[in-house]
Amino acid sequence: MSRIGKKPVELPSGVTATVSGQTVEVKGPKGVRTFTATDDVSISVEENSVKVEPRGKSKRARQQWGMSRTQVANCVLGVTEGFKKELEINGVGYRAKMNGKVLNLTLGLSHDVNIEFPEGITVTAPKTTEIIVEGIDQQQVGEVAAKIREWRKPEPYKGKGIKYKDEYIFRKEGKSK
Known part of the structure; x- marks a missing residue:
């Protein structure tokens, strides 16, 4: 289990995230960032957080899980603080x-x-x-x-x-x- 991947990415006030397919679009006060995840993970927005889950138990799915969560967190950090x-x-x-x-x-x-x-x-x-x-x-x-x-x-x-x-x-x- 990925310790990083398990944590949902919290969305601060003024930041919105939308998911369409494998693409996450994060809008904030500094601009808009997008991230396209691989097919090994599924991404969902729940209330004020973005959750990333692996689609299988393969090694690649577990690798992409933590990396994808970190990329989404970097998008959120970029549009809030830069x-x-x-x-x-x-x-x-x-x-x-x-x-x-x-x-x-x-x-x-x-x-x-x-x-x-x-x-x-x-x-x-x-x-x-x-x-x-x-x-x-x-x-x-x-x-x-x-x-x-x-x-x-x-x-x-x-x-x-x-x-x-x-x-x-x-x-x-x-x-x-």
Whole structure:
């Protein structure tokens, strides 16, 4: 039995969920999210909660049970609170600024890097060394943050680069005489 799958997903006030076939549509104050489950699980809405049940006792049905429940919970969390990733820039001359809807990064390369974002993702640079990525889709927020970080990953000797705010960079000792 899946411990995660057994729990129903509670719907806070202001959030509605509708099921049509295998697709769940969640509407909230921040927007609308949909999730299409596999045929191994059945999804139903009961009062103020969404319940996910396996359709059989197969291994795949049990795997999809917990995963589908978590995806529905992420949809609910996304339309109520949203998801957020914070990035930090370390290094002399490294900085970020917003030019309209385009993020401009100066990272010690021969050129500035301009990054555009998909619809539904909000990127802000409150300081020149901070970048905040926000949106209602957790997967999309993480992907955009990873693409920004990819331009200059933090290196272990001086710690220069773009890192997540809560990330710890294991520092190495340099050459010694």
